[in-house]
Amino acid sequence: xxxxxxxxxxxxxxxxxxxxxxxxxxxxxxxxxxxxxxxxxxxxxxxxxxxxxxxxxxxxxxxxxxxxxxxxxxxxxxxxxxxxxxxxxxxxxxxxxxxxxxxxxxxxxxxxxxxxxxxxxxxxxxxxxxxxxxxxxxxxxxxxxxxxxxxxxxxxxxxxxxxxxxxxxxxxxxxxxxxxxxxxxxxxxxxxxxxxxxxxxxxxxxxxxxxxxxx
Numbered sequence: 590x591x592x593x594x595x596x597x598x599x600x601x602x603x604x605x606x607x608x609x610x611x612x613x614x615x616x617x618x619x620x621x622x623x624x625x626x627x628x629x630x631x632x633x634x635x636x637x638x639x640x641x642x643x644x645x646x647x648x649x650x651x652x653x654x655x656x657x658x659x660x661x662x663x664x665x666x667x668x669x670x671x672x673x674x675x676x677x678x679x680x681x682x683x684x685x686x687x688x689x690x691x692x693x694x695x696x697x698x699x700x701x702x703x704x705x706x707x708x709x710x711x712x713x714x715x716x717x718x719x720x721x722x723x724x725x726x727x728x729x730x731x732x733x734x735x736x737x738x739x740x741x742x743x744x745x746x747x748x749x750x751x752x753x754x755x756x757x758x759x760x761x762x763x764x765x766x767x768x769x770x771x772x773x774x775x776x777x778x779x780x781x782x783x784x785x786x787x788x789x790x791x792x793x794x795x796x797x798x799x800x801x802x803x804x
Contacts, residue, residue: 594796597706598789605782606631607759608775614766637783642790647710648717650787657784658736660777665743667774668760672747685753704741705734709792 606627613625623629641653714729715721748760757763761778764771 594709594789594793597703598786598793600703601782601786601789602631604759605634605779607762608779608782609634611761611766612772612775612779615772634783638786638790641784641787642794644787644791646717647713647788647791650784653784653787657781660780660784661740663777664774664781665740665747667770667777668744668747668751670770671764671768672751685750705737707733707788710788713792713795 609627609630610625641650644650711730715726718725718729744760748756748763752760752763755763761771761775766772
């Protein structure tokens with residue numbers, strides 16, 4: 590479990606490292622150097638993560654989680670808007686492949702499974718719920734998964750219909766760096782990742798504390 594959470598943290602940082610340079614490009618050309626390097630940008634960003642990751646309970650992150658949800662909503666709406674607007678008018682629908690049965694399906698399946706990787710937070714949330722009845726826990730899980738699935742579906746379908754056969758690993762890399770709406774979407778995704786990292790760090794901290802604390 591510890592190694593899985595660690596890998597998820599690395600994935601968040603890699604994605605964050607892809608977004609930050611594009612955000613800086615909006616303010617003008619970037620000079621290559623230490624202060625524009627991925628290492629420095631991620632290290633500077635960690636200063637904002639440390640206070641959030643230092644809270645005792647996950648429920649203390651409810652404000653940052655709400656901001657994260659609003660941000661990811663904006664991202665999904667932006668991708669949908671760009672799909673509905675002029676870009677979809679130039680889409681070559683003959684290039685759309687709705688299903689492809691080859692070895693790449695295993696890569697897609699692994700991405701889908703890892704996208705719902707949140708089970709390590711279920712038990713802590715169960716302990717922190719007020720009146721943790723079975724029905725309340727089921728509602729929490731159902732609504733959380735339904736929300737995540739709807740966002741993934743909206744972004745995935747809209748992005749693919751806009752750039753069939755040309756979608757990059759990060760859909761935002763397909764858009765122009767001068768697109769102001771997409772700039773805000775990039776900022777929204779960065780905020781979402783920033784608020785999500787503590788949800789990964791806290792379980793790691795709790796696991797290590799449970800292993801290393803004196804008995």
